[in-house]
Amino acid sequence: MALLMSLQAFGIDAMLPALGQMASEMGAADGNSRQFVIGAYFLGGGFGxxxxxxxxxxxxxxxxxATALIAYITLSLACALVTNYTALLxxxxxxxxxxxxxxxxxxxxxxxxxxxxxxxxxxSLIMMIFLLVPILAPAIGQGIMYLLGWRAIFGAMAVMGTLVGAWVxxxxxxxxxxxxxxxIRAPTILRNxxxxxxxxxxxxxxxxSALVFGSLFGFLNSSQQLIAQTFGMGEYFALIFGGAVLGMVAANFTNSRIVERFGARRVSHTALFVFIAIAIAQLVSARQQPQSLAEFIVLMSLSMAMLGFIGANFSSIAMQPFYHIAGAASSAQTAVRMSTGAILGAVIGNLYNGxxxxxxxxxxxxxxxALAVVLFSEHGKLFRRVNREPEET
Structure with missing residues (x-):
């Protein structure tokens, strides 16, 4: 499961170091338009x-x-050959x-x-393995770009898709x-x-989860510009980006060790409050110009660590009642998370102002x-421990 999900992460994060060169070579004039290579993939994933x-x-x-893997491989190769920026998007x-x-x-x-x-x-265990890809993918993408050019990154995607497909x-x-x-009838699908x-x-x-991960997508969209332009550390992009993501890996490992003891609600509700507190600190730090790169990375890493406690737990709580329709439930919930997150990420990324x-x-x-909508679901009562076995009827 981690390998399958990692293909999606690699298809996003390996692109990040090459966005500027990719857009420049294909004549994308607007500095923020380079983000559309990421945003288009997010948006398509949400709708799909x-x-x-x-x-x-x-x-x-x-x-x-199998169908998704074939499409991943084929369209990665097509992206490697395209010569027009609009066609690439x-x-x-x-x-x-x-x-x-x-x-x-x-x-x-x-x-x-x-x-x-x-x-x-x-x-959480799956996400811990999966999140190694965002740490390594920018460095891999940067290395491939320097040695073979940015088009070879799409070739690497096709190779990875082939290897994972063989395993599946x-x-x-x-x-x-x-x-x-x-x-497979429309009324049944819509009802489920x-x-x-x-x-x-x-x-x-x-x-x-769509809201908090929308803010993460905003960081992904603008990370290359933030690190390269705002802080002038473009040559160290892969290292800095990997450091920011490392907190999510540690958080998912920790979550896997504590969630059965304390419950998904208690852990994720606490993490959400901490996420809000860190966001306040981020805003205070950001308004101090010039902002320290060290402050930015530390606070961003802590925020992403909280997402490690929020993501798997929120997803599991939302999926709990739907044992017999797990596919349809996962589709509907992932679609809302991805499409909302993609739109939010594009808007947030486009707000980049240096x-x-x-x-x-x-x-x-x-x-x-996010806190407001969770309160709605919980009837205003947070930190409860709910023990329910998988639905059987």
Whole structure:
């Protein structure tokens, strides 16, 4: 599951060091327009996530993964050959749509096996391995760009997709149980997705994670400009970016060790309050010009660490009631998270003005809004311990 999700991360983070050169070579004049290579992929993934879950509930997890992997490989090669910037953005958008199954199906497979706090623990372990990619991918992308040019990064994506596809073909069993097969009819799909989104106990966690990860997407979109232009450290981009992400790895490992003891709600609610407090500190630091790079990286790393406690736990809480429709539920919830996060990330990234003030202010706003929607789902009562076994009826 970590390898499958890592393909999506590599398709985003390996691009980051090459955005400036890519946009310049293809004549993209506006400095912020380079972010669209990332934003188009995010947006396509958000829209595309509506579809693979229903097919995975009908035909099984493996066929949907195979289709997404073939699209990942083929469109990576197409991106490597394109010569027009607009065409590149279109291909990235289509790639995001067709490869959304790589984000949706792994969560459904995990839910096929476990639920509740145990699912949160397993997702944390998966995320811990998965997050090694954002740490390493910029350095890999930067090395490939210097040796072979930025187009070879897309070739590396195709190679990775081929290797993971071979593993899926040989080693991954089908996890959809016969009794959980769903009709591939529009009313059934819409009903199942509606259940996954309109359940009061789930929707706050879906929207809440979309908001906080939207602020993360804003950082991803503008990170190359922030590090290279604001702080003048472009040659060390991969090292600095990796350092910022390292906090998420540590947080996911810690979460996997404590979540079954304290409960996903208690851990994630605490992390959300800490995220808001750090965002306030980020805004104060950002408004002091010139801002220290050390302050920026430390605070950003701490914020991303809190996302490590929020992400897996929010996702597990939202998926808990939907054992029999795990594919459709994962589709609907991932689609809302990804599309909302992509739009927010694009807006936040486009606010870049040479400082980190827009990013810090956006993270604070997103954290406060996330707290509001979680309070809605929890009927105003936070830090509760809820013990429910996977739904069986």
């Amino acid at each position: 996530a509506f579809f693979p879950g229903a097919f995975a509930d009908r035909f099984g997890r493996r066929p949907v993964l 279109v291909l990235r958008l289509v790639q995001g749509v067709l490869c959304a199954g790589l984000s949706v199906v792994p969560a459904a497979i995990v839910r096929d096996h476990v639920g509740g706090d145990r699912m949160a623990r397993l997702m 073909w040989l080693r991954l069993p089908e996890t959809l149980q016969d009794e959980n097969v769903q009709d 997705m509606g259940r996954a989104l309109w359940d009061r106990g789930a929707i706050g966690y879906v929207v809440g 400082t980190s003030v827009p990013l810090a202010g956006s993270m604070l706003a997103c954290g406060l809004l």
